[in-house]
Amino acid sequence: MKQGFRGWVPLALMVLLMVIIGAYTQSKESSFLSAFSLQGLFIAAIPLALAAMGQTNALMVRCFDVSIGALITLAVVIASFTIPDPSSFGGVILGMLAVIGACLVVGLANIVLTKVLGLSSIIATLATYSILTGVALWLRPTPDGSISLDFADFMLTSIGGLMPVGFLAVAAAAILGDVWLYRTGGGLTTRAVGLDETSAGRLGAKVGWVFVRALIISSLAAAAASFFLSSQVLVGTRTSACPTR
Numbered sequence: 001m002k003q004g005f006r007g008w009v010p011l012a013l014m015v016l017l018m019v020i021i022g023a024y025t026q027s028k029e030s031s032f033l034s035a036f037s038l039q040g041l042f043i044a045a046i047p048l049a050l051a052a053m054g055q056t057n058a059l060m061v062r063c064f065d066v067s068i069g070a071l072i073t074l075a076v077v078i079a080s081f082t083i084p085d086p087s088s089f090g091g092v093i094l095g096m097l098a099v100i101g102a103c104l105v106v107g108l109a110n111i112v113l114t115k116v117l118g119l120s121s122i123i124a125t126l127a128t129y130s131i132l133t134g135v136a137l138w139l140r141p142t143p144d145g146s147i148s149l150d151f152a153d154f155m156l157t158s159i160g161g162l163m164p165v166g167f168l169a170v171a172a173a174a175i176l177g178d179v180w181l182y183r184t185g186g187g188l189t190t191r192a193v194g195l196d197e198t199s200a201g202r203l204g205a206k207v208g209w210v211f212v213r214a215l216i217i218s219s220l221a222a223a224a225a226s227f228f229l230s231s232q233v234l235v236g237t238r239t240s241a242c243p244t245r
Contacts, residue, residue: 035162042167043156043232047072047225049170051062053177054221057214058121060181060194062113065215070132071106073238075099075226077136080145080236088149095148100223106132107219111212136238139173143237152231166228190214 026032040168051068058065082095106128113124158164181187192200193210 003200005104039158039164042164043228046164046166046170047229047232049174050221050225050228053170053174054218057221058215059103060190061197061211061214062194063121063125063211063214065110065125065218066104067110067120067128067132068218070129070136071103071219071222072226072229074132074136074139075103076225076230076233077140077236077238079226079230080140080147083148083151083230085146085148085234087149087151092148092151096227098151099226100220103219103223103226104216106222110219111215114215115208115211133238140236140238143235145236145238147230147234147236149234152234155227155231163206177214 022032033036051072054068055065078099079095082098083092087095096173110125110128113119113127114121149216155166156164157166159168189200190210192203193205193207197205197207
């Protein structure tokens with residue numbers, strides 16, 4: 001019980017810091033806690049939260065995926081081609097699948113570079129980052145290509161004009177992920193692989209699969225983040241992206 005309490009202390013301190021900063025900002029600017037302002041903050045937090053969750057999955061297996069920010073940028077650029085305005089419902093679905101497919105290809109490339117070729121994860125994903133940045137620049141040297149407004153409206157749907165449904169979904173996913181990580185056998189295996197993959201492998205853990213799964217989840221998180229970011233910027237641009245770049 002005591003150990004579980006200690007595990008929540010960093011999160012509690014972070015929440016306290018956010019409350020203090022929010023209160024100070026409100027004291028300086030009375031519109032900070034308005035519905036419009038809070039909705040904007042929640043929407044902006046969604047892609048950042050997804051990127052953080054993707055990177056956390058990689059870090060759990062001691063892999064530093066520094067390419068996720070560039071991947072989100074490229075995915076936004078791809079969305080400007082595959083989900084143009086206007087698009088039919090079927091066209092939006094196909095466009096989203098194209099973005100997901102591209103992200104999975106990048107994830108598989110990172111897996112090959114690290115696990116098959118044996119490169120350091122930092123070097124491998126830094127190389128991937130550079131390539132993705134170059135491809136995004138090549139595809140959209142200047143901002144262009146409007147993204148479907150219907151798609152954007154759906155992705156940014158809010159409850160009561162304040163709380164985005166996407167934010168609630170991401171928060172729920174984070175809570176479920178935490179429960180899975182610390183309350184299930186699969187989570188224990190993942191933590192064991194991150195701690196010492198050789199010993200975990202000797203005890204029967206599928207080390208290779210755990211590593212592959214982590215980077216695939218990281219790529220899928222990047223794809224999801226790009227959908228929300230695309231809905232915010234509504235244009236294909238290599239400068240749209242996530243501060244994780």
